[in-house]
Amino acid sequence: MSLIATCHCGATRITLPYLPTEIKTCNCTFCQRTGAVWTYFEEGELEFNALENDKIYSASGGMNEHHFCSNCGIHTWGSSPDWASVYNADGTPKGEPGAMPTKRTFAVNLNAVDSLDWSHVKIEKMDGRNNW
Secondary structure, eight states: OOEEEEOSSSSEEEEESSOOSOEEEEOSHHHHHHTOOEEEEETTOSEEEEETTEEEEOSSTTSSEEEEETTTOOEEEEEEEOGGGTBOTTSOBSSSTTOOOSSEEEEEEGGGBTTOOGGGOOEEEEOHHHHO
16 A cells, blocks of 8 residues: 655645654644654655645755645655754764764655554654754
8 A cells, every 4th residue: 555645735746655664743843833743764765746836945044844835835745864863862962962964864744644544653752842
């Protein structure tokens, strides 16, 4: 069964390669307002079938990109440095403090997937407001 994330009007369509096992919410000032529930993929794993009205918002000069549909306003996906590769969930460094990730990660808002069976997923709460 393939999972497809779509915005409300259908102009954005993203095929997920598999049922995600790591799902996160974040309380940073952006994620809290959008209510997104995130799952993460590596570059090249997602299939972008349609991005007709895709617009990008970034409060970090393009480092973290939040994609949304300019027609219906739904926040569907994002791209950012792979912070989890260098920092633990509590914000402590995994190695050298101040390290920058060498690759990007791609997040999909699972609230945009109609066919997801939420009874089979565990959601981890991230403290993005205080940790980064």
